Amino acid sequence: MEVVLKDVSFYYKSGNVKGEEVLKGINLEFQENKCYLLTGPCGSGKTTLALLLKGLLDPTSGKIFVKDDSIPLSSFQRSIGISFQFPEEQFFKETVEEEVAFGPTMLGLKDIGKKVKNSLDSVGLPYKKFSSSFPLDLSFGEQRRLAIASIIACEPSWYILDEPTAGLDIEGRDKVVELIKNLTKSKKTIIIITQELGLFIDLCDEIIFLEEGTVKLKANIKAFLEDESLDGLEISLPYHNRVLRILKKRGWDIKVSITNPQEAADVIADYEL
Ligand SMILES: Nc1ncnc2c1ncn2[C@@H]1O[C@H](COP(=O)(O)OP(=O)(O)OP(=O)(O)O)[C@@H](O)[C@H]1O
Numbered sequence: 512m513e514v515v516l517k518d519v520s521f522y523y524k525s526g527n528v529k530g531e532e533v534l535k536g537i538n539l540e541f542q543e544n545k546c547y548l549l550t551g552p553c554g555s556g557k558t559t560l561a562l563l564l565k566g567l568l569d570p571t572s573g574k575i576f577v578k579d580d581s582i583p584l585s586s587f588q589r590s591i592g593i594s595f596q597f598p599e600e601q602f603f604k605e606t607v608e609e610e611v612a613f614g615p616t617m618l619g620l621k622d623i624g625k626k627v628k629n630s631l632d633s634v635g636l637p638y639k640k641f642s643s644s645f646p647l648d649l650s651f652g653e654q655r656r657l658a659i660a661s662i663i664a665c666e667p668s669w670y671i672l673d674e675p676t677a678g679l680d681i682e683g684r685d686k687v688v689e690l691i692k693n694l695t696k697s698k699k700t701i702i703i704i705t706q707e708l709g710l711f712i713d714l715c716d717e718i719i720f721l722e723e724g725t726v727k728l729k730a731n732i733k734a735f736l737e738d739e740s741l742d743g744l745e746i747s748l749p750y751h752n753r754v755l756r757i758l759k760k761r762g763w764d765i766k767v768s769i770t771n772p773q774e775a776a777d778v779i780a781d782y783e784l
């Protein structure tokens with residue numbers, strides 16, 4: 512299955528940028544079982560694009576559709592699990608348990624209790640400790656993980672994770688990255704919105720770069736890392752990829768598209784000068 516955005520433009524009818532298009536003629540395709548890294552500067556339209564994909568906003572012009580038409584767009588959009596950039600905005604229940612149970616209950620799924628427990632455990636919020644906590648009493652990092660647990664409990668096959676590691680400490684970031692890594696292994700389609708390329712580049716198949724509401728780049732990750740014309744784009748490459756590029760410029764016969772930092776370190780250490 513594939514979801515397609517064709518000439519999609521959007522403007523907010525209220526707010527500071529009234530009437531100004533924040534997405535301009537977007538053409539994109541997302542295929543199932545792939546992991547996408549959606550990046551771009553602040554205000555480039557990443558969250559707006561996520562809200563359109565989820566069907567929480569409608570394009571001002573253009574069209575979003577499911578390519579093989581096997582299911583209607585609205586059913587597909589309902590089935591997408593989305594965690595918002597500001598997780599506190601999505602909580603509305605009194606306890607962690609109720610918060611996580613809400614989605615699967617609305618979807619009419621079975622074994623809700625088990626799903627709640629498993630999804631909380633899988634994000635590192637042990638059920639026993641957290642089930643009766645008030646969601647907004649959790650730390651920021653715990654709230655992010657709760658937001659992800661709430662969607663895991665719904666067992667979606669498509670996920671949109673808007674800035675899942677923003678504002679987390681190193682331990683919190685590592686936990687979220689590990690969690691997303693496990694999701695990629697279980698053949699889910701995942702769109703990760705992030706500025707932190709280094710954390711996710713090893714997990715993703717494709718990168719999409721938005722700038723001022725337009726798609727500046729959509730590429731396979733390896734092709735993206737090898738592309739020497741990229742220096743002009745406002746993309747901060749992962750540290751190890753920058754080092755590999757510098758060494759290549761200095762004449763090393765070296766692959767610059769390595770996504771795993773440890774592998775890059777090994778290649779550099781073993782290089783025969
Ligand atoms: N509810 C809203 N009403 C009016 N304008 C909005 C609204 N939400 C976002 N905008 C504007 O739309 C543009 C795109 O915002 P969006 O949040 O999609 O960008 P973003 O790439 O997710 O940014 P960030 O990296 O800061 O999260 C910005 O100029 C923003 O000010």
Ligand SMILES: [Mg+2]
Nearest residue numbers: 557558559596
């Ligand atoms: Mg955003």
